[in-house]
Amino acid sequence: MDEHFGFIVAAFAVTALILAGTIAAVLLDHRAQKRAVARLSGVTEHRSIGPDKDAIA
């Protein structure tokens, strides 16, 4: 085994960790933004249609 095996493994492990973390962050952010848009679209639509105040009165 190469005497610098530890350095090689550490370099590959750190790279894999950073890349996996970046990919995960982007995908999770996508999910969060999609949810936020869906929720706010619902709210805006609901408010723009709104309850008919005259009907309530």
Add this chain to the structure above:
Amino acid sequence: MLTTYANPTNFLRLAGKLLPWLWGLSALTLAVGLYMTFTAPADYQQGETVRIMYIHVPAAWVAMLSYGVMTAAALATLVWRHPLAEAAQKAAAPLGAAFTFICLITGSLWGKPMWGTYWVWDARLTSVLVLFLIYLGLIALWQTIEEPGRAGRAASILTLVGFINIPIVKFSVDWWNTLHQPASVFRMGGPTIAASMLWPLLVMAVGYSALFAALHVAATRNEVLRRKARRLGITSAAAAEPSVARLRPARAAVH
């Protein structure tokens, strides 16, 4: 054609179609590149440690590529004030920081067994550290200014000023005496590296670039959605409380 796809709605549609291909291309090229990395011959001086080169050098290239993308987007932001250019610029900063961080860490782990030290304040290493700090500064700037249009213009100016560091990173090994080796791939007179090592390096570089492209398209899409959510939030708040509409002028809806 560019203006057609620069429309955020069209961009979202295009990103949806493009992303599976970009993820697939990056997974395939990285898998082939990793296979070639571990089947390439060991270096006659560095031994197996040379394998760190296949993850370190492409990270350095993509760190600079990311800054190039950001600079182009900064110019488009300042010239055309296009929201999509702002989104592309903002999306590139954390990605550039990640690749620069990989470059710094793997370089350090390669330097210790080869040079006997994790770090030395030579021109190449220091200029890459400065690049990393510029990325962090840009991320902080985007977070500090809430209004995307103002943040975009401020970040564009800082990005353009910071671009001066890119030629310094590239030519530092030629301009100063550095512990870091000079360029052995992109140089006048062609590569000095053996073909058996050059090919795995190039395939890994394609893999890293494809991954950056996939991440950048995905992150820009997230930014477009974030702005849409912000706009909807303002509209919703204005509908609930009419005074908010007076406080928030129509420009909020532009971004």
